[in-house]
Amino acid sequence: MKNKTEIVNIFTRKALGLTFVLSAAALAFAQDKAGVSGIIVNKKNQPVPYASVTFSNKANKSLSDAVLTDEKGLYQLQLAPGEYDITVEAIDYKKSVISKNIAGPGNIGALSIEAEGTSTLNGKTTELQGVVITATATKPYKVELDKKTYDPSQDIVSKGGSLQDVLTNVPSVSVDTDGTVSMRGSTNVKFLINGKPSSLLGIDDGANALQSIPADQIERIEVITNPSSKFEASGTSGILNIILKKSKKVGFNGSVVGTLGYFPRTSLNANLSWRKNNWTWFVNGGGGYTENKTKNNAETTYHTLNFPKIDSIKGTPNVPVHQYQNSINKTYNKNYNLSAGFVYDLSEKTSINLTGLVRTFEGDGNELVNTYDSFYKYTGNSSNPWSLLNPYTLRDSKTTFNNLAFQGDVGLDHKFDDNGQNLSLSLSLQRNRSNNNADILESVDGIASVQDITRRHSVSKTIIGKADYELPLGEKSKLEAGYRLDVNDNTYDNLVNSTSNNPLISNYNNNTDYREMFNAFYVQFRSKIGNFGYQLGLRDEVSNVKINYINQNPETPPINKTKNYNNLFPSVFLSYDVSKNNQILVNYSRRIDRPRSFFMVPFPNYTNNQNIFEGNIDLNPSYVDSYEVGYNITRKKFTINPTLYYRHATDDTKMLVYRPDERERVFYTKPENLGNDDRYGLDLNFTYDPFAWFKIMGSVDLFGYKTTGIASYVTKDVDGVNQTRYLDFTGSGFSTRLRLNTTFRLDKTLSVQLQGFYRGGQKTASQDRKDMYALNFGASKTIWKGDGTISFNIQDIFNTRGMEVYNYSNDYTRSSFMQWQPRQFSISLTYRFKQGEKIEQPKRKKDINSNENKDDQQGPM
Structure with a gap:
């Protein structure tokens, strides 16, 4: 049996090479954001299509982003929490600047802009300042017709942990002390990764496989207690579909997570x-x-x-x-x-x-x-x-x-x-x-x-x-x-x-x-x-x-x-x-x-x-x-x-x-x-x-x-x-x-x-x-x-x-x-x-x- 010092040295030599490469690559990328949406309307509360909406982060300009509204005046993008100046511009409308505090994912509501020709105090573009709106955070658990979805992003306890740690907090799911997963008291649970069986969870790997998937790579978990005919029929207790992270953001994005713990526990x-x-x-x-x-x-x-x-x-x-x-x-x-x-x-x-x-x-x-x-x-x-x-x-x-x-x-x-x-x-x-x-x-x-x-x-x-x-x-x-x-x-x-x-x-x-x-x-x-x-x-x-x-x-x-x-x-x-x-x-x-x-x-x-x-x-x-x-x-x-x-x-x-x-x-x-x-x-x-x-x-x-x-x-x-x-x-x-x-x-x-x-x-x-x-x-x-x-x-x-x-x-x-x-x-x-x-x-x-x-x-x- 190797002593702990030898094991740590082996881990350091073999793992930190990959870790260094990923960390170095991380310096060229930026922050993982949360979804923010809203609508642009005029003074008559009518939607304004194809308006340009620019979010300028007051503390860090590299976190700024922009988007165009669709034909219904709606928009959505990914932002980091913080204070923003929101600039709205559209043809035949005046430029408007609104200050908002984005505290989390959600819908920030309607932003109103004025049409050209509308009188103002000085005849120039009106700039609205000092309006602070906190976005409502999305709920970690929601119900759909044939499944329930759990979002682990708000699960603080499992930060830096593994899939096994995340599952301990998923509604309708239990994890025994030996890593056995059950749903509603039954252990016959079918695991899927992105909708299909995966080598990430081998046939006989047990708890070792659950611990090999980092919690930080999980976007959401779909709990399907009664699967429809579209899903394979095995798994009498239900299906757990693990959706790994993917990005819809333009440009370079990403995150790096490092963990230290006891019993000795390290990860990057x-x-x-x-x-x-x-x-x-x-x-x-x-x-x-x-x-x-x-x-x-x-x-x-x-x-x-x-x-x-x-x-x-x-x-x-x-x-x-x-x-x-x-x-x-x-x-x-x-x-x-x-x-x-x-x-x-x-x-x-x-x-x-x-x-x-x-x-x-x-x-x-x-x-x-x-x-x-x-x-x-x-x-x-x-x-x-x-x-x-x-x-x-x-x-x-x-x-x-x-x-x-x-x-x-x-x-x-x-x-x-x-x-x-x-x-x-x-x-x-x-x-x-x-x-x-x-x-x-x-x-x-x-x-x-x-x-x-x-x-x-x-x-x-x-x-x-x-x-x-x-x-x-x-x-x-x-x-x-x-x-x-x-x-x-x-x-x-x-x-x-x-x-x-x-x-x-x-x-x-x-x-x-x-x-x-x-x-x-x-x-x-x-x-x-x-x-x-x-x-x-x-x-x-x-x-x-x-x-x-x-x-x-x-x-x-x-x-x-x-x-x-x-x-x-x-x-x-x-x-x-x-x-x-x-x-x-x-x-x-x-x-x-x-x-x-x-x-x-x-x-x-x-x-x-x-x-x-x-x-x-x-x-x-x-x-x-x-x-x-x-x-x-x-x-x-x-x-x-x-x-x-x-x-x-x-x-x-x-x-x-x-x-x-x-x-x-x-x-x-x-x-x-x-x-x-x-x-x-x-x-x-x-x-x-x-x-x-x-x-x-x-x-x-x-x-x-x-x-x-x-x-x-x-x-x-x-x-x-x-x-x-x-x-x-x-x-x-x-x-x-x-x-x-x-x-x-x-x-x-x-x-x-x-x-x-x-x-x-x-x-x-x-x-x-x-x-x-x-x-x-x-x-x-x-x-x-x-x-x-x-x-x-x-x-x-x-x-x-x-x-x-x-x-x-x-x-x-x-x-x-x-x-x-x-x-x-x-x-x-x-x-x-x-x-x-x-x-x-x-x-x-x-x-x-x-x-x-x-x-x-x-x-x-």
């Missing part, structure tokens, strides 16, 4: 873009280093104490009584990411986009597991055949891992006319390679007993082709149709060398090819009649899955499995506008939960000789019918979005934990299709801004659950006789998830934020999961006349974020506690920049509309 990321004429270029990249310490405690009490008769015993079986384990796993991670691409407008109605990305993370870890056993050992002595032993076992596990992902995307967007008839074509090629190695030495009472060496290598290759077509039918109707092809090839190569006498070791030396191909077609129609809107959709997915499993056990023949599915997935979305910004939403969709690829590999991963994961090649998909009834009301100071939901899953996948031999302390975990799962509840999200300096955002998820399913397995009892045991997954109850964010603006440049969450417990016949809560703190201050921001945050102030679970079985009871991350704090510095070159303004109406259309047509970035 840059977001750069350049847009001029028909070209839009961008590059996002950076790197980071983190250390982490995970704690696990488990206590197991065995109930099997009926000792076998002496004459029936063959050998010297051990009868376990009690076991206590505690472990600390320290990991050291480095991650780098770089994405770049461009959009080029071939014409006013056609554009192409090309994007490439590479992401890598690597590290090593050291886990020490202390095990204190109590068990009876048969001695053969007729007067005292059983002796109570208390051996102490130490397992020292040294691991290394690395992951490298590539992705290339190309797209074509074409507008047939100005009425909304569009065609979008895209192709994505992805490759993800992962290596996980472990050297494990186990000793009993200080004497080496077992040595395990594991080597796991996996490669995932993906091709995704899409075609989407939109056809407006009248002013209020639209027909959408499309096709999608997914081809996924996964290969797993496992090697295990062990000195233990586990007869299944040879099965874990295997090679597996897993290939799945999906062909999907969809059509959906949306329309509106008065205040009533509807969208009807149908998706057909044809699935083909092939598994070829070969191991080195001569007693286990190769396994070849092929599965074919053809399923229809309808969706219905209804809406009724009670009044302006006051809407009722009703929807239904059918979804599928396909097994993860390594769940279907018979022996995918050998961890140690006491905890073994066993795949299930016969695992089938689970199907979910989901219903929602929601209400949304938006006002100037508050928004409320309550949603009643019900979700019914059939053939639900559950994890069976069992002992195949009650004389041993070896636990097996295996996924099984067991029974049904029903979820129902109220998901309430709200924002409230009682004062300009005080904002509240919260979410409440009150849900009931009912699970059914009984698993059977065969185990050897203490006499060595096969017995059939049953594990009951039936259970019902009620649980809660609460989240509350409060933001205080102490002055124009300083804000603080408190985040709190609570997750209630859940209980079934075989498991009791206790509740959990945590509190986070963040502070942010704007510096350098708006060019910079310094942020400080503390994650888990009281160090309470831990998961406590009790498991019950016929022959044992186990309590466990797990804390994946202890309390952490960090400080980050953001610098926003823009090159001070003169920006050419559009001369004609056609140019303005063309630029706006190009923004909307940009491909994934």
Whole structure:
């Protein structure tokens, strides 16, 4: 294991090269702005088309910008917060200058100008001074017909963090201590990057992948709890679509963010873009280093104490009584990411986009597991055949891992006319390679007993082709149709060398090819009649899955499995506008939960000789019918979005934990299709801004659950006789998830934020999961006349974020506690920049509309 100094030196040599290049490039660029819009009118309150509106920043001229209004007198552009002189000029109108304070994104309202010939005090141009208007900030959370959108720009606590930190604050989403993401209490969440599966989030990467995406590169997160037929049908809990930043600003723009924290945590990321004429270029990249310490405690009490008769015993079986384990796993991670691409407008109605990305993370870890056993050992002595032993076992596990992902995307967007008839074509090629190695030495009472060496290598290759077509039918109707092809090839190569006498070791030396191909077609129609809107959709997915499993056990023949599915997935979305910004939403969709690829590999991963994961090649998909009834009301100071939901899953996948031999302390975990799962509840999200300096955002998820399913397995009892045991997954109850964010603006440049969450417990016949809560703190201050921001945050102030679970079985009871991350704090510095070159303004109406259309047509970035 490298010491910390060596690791930091390695990180410095490898990461700071990229960091220096990005930082040097950043000096040529300028500040990342927020959206500001408004309208120019005359004294009769009529719109003034094609007026020139110039915003001159009083403190920093390089932050100035200009725009032309459209035919309706409307304009929009990107500005940094600050004091501005706004100059408005138009043919046949007098020049007007108005002073405004732009404090954030939003609509600054109407600016009025006078026509030529209107009398003034001195017969000259009137200059209006001293009018200060503070723009209303956009709300971080909004509701649309088929999704909810979260804007993390106002999330102070996650500044300088990762995607995992941002997700902890997204309404309807929860993140467990081990990085597991769930929506409304269910973990089957589908992740998309810019609308498609991505190598940024590999198949088996888990929390490492979530931490490799910087929070500063995320523009917004779309929460789709009930996806329409346009989306792929997998992800029964819903879809999280991560939209990465792109720029609509003319000229050079960007930002650089650096972070330092403890546990040791460093990162430097840059977001750069350049847009001029028909070209839009961008590059996002950076790197980071983190250390982490995970704690696990488990206590197991065995109930099997009926000792076998002496004459029936063959050998010297051990009868376990009690076991206590505690472990600390320290990991050291480095991650780098770089994405770049461009959009080029071939014409006013056609554009192409090309994007490439590479992401890598690597590290090593050291886990020490202390095990204190109590068990009876048969001695053969007729007067005292059983002796109570208390051996102490130490397992020292040294691991290394690395992951490298590539992705290339190309797209074509074409507008047939100005009425909304569009065609979008895209192709994505992805490759993800992962290596996980472990050297494990186990000793009993200080004497080496077992040595395990594991080597796991996996490669995932993906091709995704899409075609989407939109056809407006009248002013209020639209027909959408499309096709999608997914081809996924996964290969797993496992090697295990062990000195233990586990007869299944040879099965874990295997090679597996897993290939799945999906062909999907969809059509959906949306329309509106008065205040009533509807969208009807149908998706057909044809699935083909092939598994070829070969191991080195001569007693286990190769396994070849092929599965074919053809399923229809309808969706219905209804809406009724009670009044302006006051809407009722009703929807239904059918979804599928396909097994993860390594769940279907018979022996995918050998961890140690006491905890073994066993795949299930016969695992089938689970199907979910989901219903929602929601209400949304938006006002100037508050928004409320309550949603009643019900979700019914059939053939639900559950994890069976069992002992195949009650004389041993070896636990097996295996996924099984067991029974049904029903979820129902109220998901309430709200924002409230009682004062300009005080904002509240919260979410409440009150849900009931009912699970059914009984698993059977065969185990050897203490006499060595096969017995059939049953594990009951039936259970019902009620649980809660609460989240509350409060933001205080102490002055124009300083804000603080408190985040709190609570997750209630859940209980079934075989498991009791206790509740959990945590509190986070963040502070942010704007510096350098708006060019910079310094942020400080503390994650888990009281160090309470831990998961406590009790498991019950016929022959044992186990309590466990797990804390994946202890309390952490960090400080980050953001610098926003823009090159001070003169920006050419559009001369004609056609140019303005063309630029706006190009923004909307940009491909994934």
